[in-house]
Amino acid sequence: MAENIFLEVVTPSKTVVxxxxxxxxxxxxxxxxxxxxxxxxxxxxxxxxxxxxxxxSGKERVVFISGGFxxxxxxxxxxxAESAERRKDIDAERARLAKERAEKRxxxxxxxxxxxxxxxxxxxxxxxxxxxxx
Ligand code: ATP
Numbered sequence: 001m002a003e004n005i006f007l008e009v010v011t012p013s014k015t016v017v018x019x020x021x022x023x024x025x026x027x028x029x030x031x032x033x034x035x036x037x038x039x040x041x042x043x044x045x046x047x048x049x050x051x052x053x054x055x056x057s058g059k060e061r062v063v064f065i066s067g068g069f070x071x072x073x074x075x076x077x078x079x080x081a082e083s084a085e086r087r088k089d090i091d092a093e094r095a096r097l098a099k100e101r102a103e104k105r106x107x108x109x110x111x112x113x114x115x116x117x118x119x120x121x122x123x124x125x126x127x128x129x130x131x132x133x134x
Contacts, residue, residue: 002037004037006075006076008076008077009063009065010080012082017086019055021054021055021061022053023036024051025053026049027046029044029047038074046070047067048119048122048123050130051084061087064126064127066081083123087131090131092128092133095127095131099124099128101120102118
């Protein structure tokens with residue numbers, strides 16, 4: 001069996017993942033990419049999406065990523081995310097409320113920051129889709 005690669009997913013406020021993985025698949029801004037141990041070094045930005053990896057026991061793990069950067073080295077993947085959480089930590093009610101807030105702001109046609117409201121809406125919808133509640 002191939003050797004594992006070390007995966008670290010950090011945000012400005014917390015470490016979300018710090019463990020060995022058999023394979024990592026991440027939402028690169030140019031498209032999804034997969035990494036196994038021994039991959040050539042590269043740096044890429046990430047878009048909002050889902051990072052998946054197989055942990056050392058082969059179990060598939062799913063992590064919400066709101067965007068950021070990934071550095072790939074032959075033995076390590078480091079993801080610096082704006083915000084991230086494991087699927088099991090996604091709070092459905094919080095995401096539902098965030099979606100409602102964003103939808104209200106977008107419908108108000110008032111003096112709102114459109115880009116910010118749309119980004120909040122996309123985050124909430126993607127969180128809900130990861131937990132099957134979109
Ligand atoms: P909210 O308006 O509910 O804060 P948001 O999309 O603005 O949502 P982010 O800025 O992406 O939130 O994240 C802020 C912090 O809150 C991060 O630590 C993120 O992991 C966490 N977080 C946000 N929404 C959820 C959720 N539904 N479940 C669990 N953690 C969440």
